[in-house]
Amino acid sequence: MSDVPNRLTVVGERQLTPTQRKLLSVLTHTLLLAVSVFMLYPLLWMLAASFRPENEIFSSASIWPSEWSVDAYVRGWNGLRTSFSVFFTNSFIISGLSVLGNVLACSMAAFAFARLNFKFKNFWFAMMLMTLMLPYQVTLIPQYVLFRQLGWVNTFLPLVVPKFLAADGFFIFLLVQFFRGLPKELDEAAQMDGCSPWRIYWKIVMPLSMPVLATVAIFTFIWTWDDFFGPLIYLSEMKTYTVMLGLRTFTDSTGESDYGGLFAMSVLSLVPIFLFFLFFQRLLIEGIATTGMKR
Amino acid sequence: MTARSLESGAPLGERAATSSLWTRIWQNDAPGYLFLLPWFIGFFGLTIGPIITSFYLSFTDFDLLTSPEWVGANNYIRMFTNDPKFWASMRVTMMFVIFSVPLKLAFALGVAMLLNRGMRGLPLYRALFYLPSLLGASVAIAILWRQIFARDGLVNDFLSIFGIVGPSWISTPQYSLWTIIILAVWQFGSPMIIFLAGLRQIPQDMYEAASLDGASRWRQFIKITLPLLTPVVFFNAIIQTIEAFKSFTPAFIISGGTGNPINSTLFYTLYLYQEAFGFFRMGYASALAWVLLALVGMFTAFSFLTSKYWVHYDE
Numbered sequence: 137m138s139d140v141p142n143r144l145t146v147v148g149e150r151q152l153t154p155t156q157r158k159l160l161s162v163l164t165h166t167l168l169l170a171v172s173v174f175m176l177y178p179l180l181w182m183l184a185a186s187f188r189p190e191n192e193i194f195s196s197a198s199i200w201p202s203e204w205s206v207d208a209y210v211r212g213w214n215g216l217r218t219s220f221s222v223f224f225t226n227s228f229i230i231s232g233l234s235v236l237g238n239v240l241a242c243s244m245a246a247f248a249f250a251r252l253n254f255k256f257k258n259f260w261f262a263m264m265l266m267t268l269m270l271p272y273q274v275t276l277i278p279q280y281v282l283f284r285q286l287g288w289v290n291t292f293l294p295l296v297v298p299k300f301l302a303a304d305g306f307f308i309f310l311l312v313q314f315f316r317g318l319p320k321e322l323d324e325a326a327q328m329d330g331c332s333p334w335r336i337y338w339k340i341v342m343p344l345s346m347p348v349l350a351t352v353a354i355f356t357f358i359w360t361w362d363d364f365f366g367p368l369i370y371l372s373e374m375k376t377y378t379v380m381l382g383l384r385t386f387t388d389s390t391g392e393s394d395y396g397g398l399f400a401m402s403v404l405s406l407v408p409i410f411l412f413f414l415f416f417q418r419l420l421i422e423g424i425a426t427t428g429m430k431r
Numbered sequence: 432m433t434a435r436s437l438e439s440g441a442p443l444g445e446r447a448a449t450s451s452l453w454t455r456i457w458q459n460d461a462p463g464y465l466f467l468l469p470w471f472i473g474f475f476g477l478t479i480g481p482i483i484t485s486f487y488l489s490f491t492d493f494d495l496l497t498s499p500e501w502v503g504a505n506n507y508i509r510m511f512t513n514d515p516k517f518w519a520s521m522r523v524t525m526m527f528v529i530f531s532v533p534l535k536l537a538f539a540l541g542v543a544m545l546l547n548r549g550m551r552g553l554p555l556y557r558a559l560f561y562l563p564s565l566l567g568a569s570v571a572i573a574i575l576w577r578q579i580f581a582r583d584g585l586v587n588d589f590l591s592i593f594g595i596v597g598p599s600w601i602s603t604p605q606y607s608l609w610t611i612i613i614l615a616v617w618q619f620g621s622p623m624i625i626f627l628a629g630l631r632q633i634p635q636d637m638y639e640a641a642s643l644d645g646a647s648r649w650r651q652f653i654k655i656t657l658p659l660l661t662p663v664v665f666f667n668a669i670i671q672t673i674e675a676f677k678s679f680t681p682a683f684i685i686s687g688g689t690g691n692p693i694n695s696t697l698f699y700t701l702y703l704y705q706e707a708f709g710f711f712r713m714g715y716a717s718a719l720a721w722v723l724l725a726l727v728g729m730f731t732a733f734s735f736l737t738s739k740y741w742v743h744y745d746e
Contacts, residue, residue: 161550161551164545164550165552167545168542168545168546168556171542171560172556172559172560175559175560175563175617176559176562176563177585178575178576178579178585179562179563179566179575181585182575182578240469241469241470241473244466244467244469244470245466245467245469245470247466248462248463248464248466248467249467252462252463252466253459253463254459254460254461254462254463254464255459255460257463260467263474264470264474267474267478269673269727269728269731270478270482270724271673271676271677271720271723271724271727272677273677273700273703273719273720273723273724274481274482274485274720274721274723274724275477275478275481275482275485276481276485276707276720277481277485277488277707277713277716277717277720278480278481278482278484278485278488279477279481280707281484281495281713282476282481284495298473298477300469301469301470301472301473301476301477302469302470302473303473303477303478308470332462333462333466334462337466358565359568362568362569362570364570364679364680364683365679365680365704368683369704369708380569380570383570383571383574384570384684387574387577387684387687388687395578398574399574399575399578401571402570402571402574402575403571405569405570405571406566406569406571406572409565409566409569410566413558413561413562413565417558417561420561420565421557421558421561421624424561424621424624424625425624425625425627425628426628
C-alpha cells in the first residue's frame with residue numbers, strides 16, 4: 137500500500153479496504169438477521185402451534201409440526217357459544233364504518249386547517265393538537281354516561297360515531313401535513329373559475345391525496361380492529377362481540393384447556409392486519425415517517 | 432396574494448371585501464367553520480364537555496344509577512392517604528414508563544443506525560422490524576406473550592436446553608412486569624422508522640468532513656448524529672411516554688384483568704378500569720383519571736421546558 141491511502145485507512149468507513157468493508161457488511165447482516173429471527177420466532181411459533189395436533193403443542197420449542205392439522209381452527213371457530221363468524225362480521229362492520237368516518241371527517245377538518253382562512257384558525261388548531269396529548273381516561277366516564285343515556289350501550293354506535301366527528305386528532309394532523317404540501321395555485325385557479333370550497337375539497341384536494349387517505353384508512357382499520365378497551369366497556373352481549381372480545385372470552389373460559397383453538401383464532405385475528413402490512417407496508421411506513429418529520 | 436388573483440377577484444377570504452359585515456363573515460369565515468363542523472361537535476360533545484364533567488365527578492360519589500353526591504376532595508384525600516392499590520398501580524406504571532421507553536428508544540436507534548446508509552436489503556429489514564409494532568397492540572399477541580412466559584412456555588423450553596428450569600414468569604411478582612416491558616420493547620419498529628427518516632435528513636457531507644478530520648465513527652455519532660437527531664429523539668420520547676402511560680391491553684390479558692400476582696401488573700389504567708367498570712365507583716375513577724392527566728401534563732410540560740437545553744433545532 138502506498139503512503140497516502142494508508143493514512144486514510146485509519147479514518148472513516150469510506151477509507152476501509154474492500155476486504156474490511158465486506159467483513160463489516162457481513163457482520164451487520166448477520167447481526168440484523170439474528171435480531172429478525174429472534175423477534176419473529178414467537179410469531180412463527182404461534183402460527184406453527186395452531187397447525188399442530190392437539191397433543192403436540194407443548195412438546196417442543198421447534199417450529200415444524202410432525203403433521204399438519206386444521207383441527208384447531210375448526211374447534212376454535214365454534215369454541216364459544218357464539219361462533220367466530222359473528223365476531224369477525226362485527227369487527228369488519230365496526231372497522232369499515234370507522235374507516236369511512238375517519239376519512240371523511242378528518243379530511244374535512246384537515247382541509248379547513250390547511251387550505252382555508254377563518255377567524256381563530258390557529259387557536260382551534262392548537263386545541264386540536266392539545267387533544268392529541270389528552271389521556272382518553274379523562275373523557276372516558278362522562279362519555280360512557282352520555283352513550284348509556286342515549287341507549288347506545290351494546291350497539292356499535294359508541295365505537296363508530298366518534299370517528300364521524302373526527303375524534304382522532306392524529307389523522308387530522310397527518311392530513312394537514314399532506315394538504316399543506318399541495319400547490320396553492322390549484323385552489324387559486326379553481327376559485328377564479330368560481331369553484332366553491334366544497335368543490336375544491338371534493339374534486340381537487342381529495343383526488344390528489346389518495347396515498348395519504350389510504351394511509352389514514354389502513355391505520356384506522358388496523359387500530360379499530362385491534363381496539364380492545366372500547367368494545368370491552370361498551371359491548372357486553374356476545375352477539376355484539378368483536379374478535380378481540382371473543383379472544384379474551386376464549387382465554388377466560390376454555391383457553392387453559394384448548395390452547396390449539398385459542399392460537400388458531402389468534403392467528404386468524406391477525407390475518408387482516410398482516411394482509412394490509414403485506415400489500416401496503418410502504419404507505420404505512422411512509423405515514424409513520426412523515427408524522428415524525430416537520431416539512 | 433398575487434396581483435393575478437386580485438384582478439379576477441375572489442380568492443377565499445378576500446372576496447366581497449366591500450360588502451356588509453355579515454356577508455363578509457359568511458364568505459370569509461363560514462366555509463372554514465362549516466368544514467370543521469363535525470370536528471366541533473366532537474370537540475365540544477366528546478372532549479371539552481366530558482373533561483369538565485369528569486372534573487366535577489371527581490369530587491363526587493357516583494355509581495351510575497343514583498345521581499352524583501358531592502363529597503368535596505374526599506376522593507383525592509383517600510387516594511393519597513388511604514389506598515395502597517393506588518400507590519401500587521402508580522409504582523407499576525412508573526416502572527413501566529421508566530424502563531420500557533428508554534429501552535425501546537435505544538433499540539430503535541441502534542437498529543436504525545445499523546440500517547442507515549442505503550444498505551442492501553434495507554426495505555426487507557425495515558418491514559420485518561416494523562411488523563411487531565403493527566401486530567403488537569392486538570389481544571392475540573398478549574395471549575401469545577402469556578403463553579411464551581408461562582411455566583411450560585417457549586422461554587423455559589429454550590432455557591431447558593441449557594439445563595435451566597425457569598419459573599412461570601408471568602405469575603412471579605418480580606418478573607411479571609418485565610414480561611410486559613419486553614413486549615413493549617419488542618415493538619420498537621415505529622420509533623425506528625421515525626429515526627430512519629431523521630437520519631436521512633442529516634447532510635452526508637458533515638460525516639465526510641468529520642472523517643477527513645480523523646473523527647472516529649463513535650465520535651461522529653456523539654458529535655454529529657446525536658445532536659442533529661435530538662428533535663426526533665424528543666418527538667419519539669414524548670409519543671412513546673404518552674403511549675406507555677395509556678397502556679392497558681397487555682396487562683389486562685396477561686393478568687386476566689386482575690393486575691396480579693400481588694398487584695405487580697396493576698397498571699394505573701387497569702386499576703382505573705376496575706374502579707369504574709368493576710365496582711362502579713365512577714367518582715373515584717374520575718379522580719384517578721385527573722391525577723393521570725396531571726401526571727402526563729407535568730411530564731409533557733417538563734419535557735418541553737427542558738427541551739431547549741438539549742434539543743438542537745437548526746434555524
